[in-house]
Amino acid sequence: MRVLFINPPCFSYLRYGKDLGKLGPTTEPLGLAYLAASVREWANEEAEVLDAEALRLSTDDIVRHVVAGKYDLVGVAMLTPLYLHSVKTFEAIKKALPHIPTVVGGAHATIMAEETLQANNTIDYAVVGEGEETIVDLVAVIKGNKKVEEVPGLVYRNGVEIVRNPDRKVIMDVDSIPWPARDSLPMEHYRPTVSYYRRLPSYFVMAARGCPYRCHFCSQVIGKQTRIHSSERIIAEMEFLYSKYGAKEIVIEGDTLTYNKRKTMELCEEIIKSKLHKKLAWVASTRVNCVDEELLRVMKEAGCWQLSFGVESGVQRLVDHINKKISLEQVERVFKMAHRIGIETRAFFMLGLPTESYEDSLQTIAFAKRLKTYWAQFTVTIPYPGTALFEMAKKSGTLKSYNWEHYNSWSSWSDEQHELVHVPEGRTSTELLETQKYALRSFYLRPKILFNRLKELSWENYSKMFTGLLVLLKSKFKRPAYKHRDFQ
């Protein structure tokens, strides 16, 4: 039996427009690579990933690949903003091969499983949440070795009825999950977001799954329980990426790596002991309440040069409103601490949170500048279905659309503009999008920041620096619809 998992084509230039698209990330679809590995190792069947995004394949190319490969089951990933790309892929495949079983999975499929099957008769099954065990069971169903109603975590079609089986428990021993099938991915095509790396190649390693926090903007796709890989497993995957693919850097990903201080300390100590930090530098993301001085010092020594923190807003009322459970005082303290220790920081901010006024947005921009963070990312808030934010926005009447294609946060840069799906009361889509651009200009086009960037200009990074600068300048002279003022 042969199984194919497809990452639908949503290219960087479609997301960020033709200028910024050159800088946009193309990252390994590790979720699909885990699925391919579990089909190979747990079901003893053949499995591959087709990353249509990285390979820039058209729908016709995908269909040609599926037909030629004689697959027995095809799965396509579906995040909310990729809904249409995913649906088009299913439609094209079913048109060419009407009897091939199809399965959808990923964040949107998890949250909107029944609705997705109801709306698309080209999709036969939906996998809810973590997919490794469910896909192996589905393979058994297709082979006739298991009954469909016996598969937890599966939603399927029974005639005209859509049936939802009970949910599946998450895999507690994450080390038991086979390594992602990176051999099935075009590894030479991947590159994280520009601010995540200094040197390429830089690849992702998943260190943990699940997050115990309940931020109102998060979809909580793969469970609330934090499950961390052993240091041996993480180090072995890093070593492998270094020796097999020539990785110079690693993005250690996982909902909240440093949530468990003891385990993170142990990981860093093991990295130092095995001298891996002499070969590989790495970055990670975490929360300000999950680090302290002792931990940051060990992380730095183990090769961590950058940490990303979700700060979300420069207004404490809004930080509390989205249940982030951090204080701005904590943020300032931790950023200073990281800078003192020599770890570069990256701060994520959300603009247009429910009840956020224009003054609040300006306060957030001012806070970002005050933090002296190296990178700041300002994203327009998208209330994804399944989140508390989505319910809040629905209730307050600030949700403007159910067109999933428009549930993306890259709209201010893409060439194809559309109204934002969510706009807080008293504000407009145009103003919010302009405020996002203004935030970036006002943060990055400061003499001090520009000077620091110039100081570190190297052959390897000059193109990303100049493209970024050009895009910001261009947006400045495009006659913004709003004349912004600084918040004092």
Ligand code: B12
């Ligand atoms: C790490 C991460 C990223 C990394 C991805 C790293 C990587 N190389 O995989 C980066 C930073 C690149 C990223 C990018 C984006 N992300 Co993200 N990301 C996450 C995060 C924090 C963790 C994901 C994770 O742990 N993956 C680990 C693997 C094992 O899990 P997985 O990918 O979900 O796959 C499993 C299951 O979902 C399922 N599955 C997945 N696909 C399929 C397909 C089939 C056929 C089947 C059967 C099963 C299946 O099985 C997999 C194995 O268990 C989640 C939050 C969360 N808790 O899930 C958000 C999250 C998934 N991201 C989200 C979003 C919106 C994005 C972006 C669109 C953001 C943007 N503005 O660009 C992009 C999309 C990029 C793209 N083209 O796909 C949203 C999705 C919301 C939604 N409703 O769709 C989430 C849920 C965060 C949130 N806001 O709630 N992300």
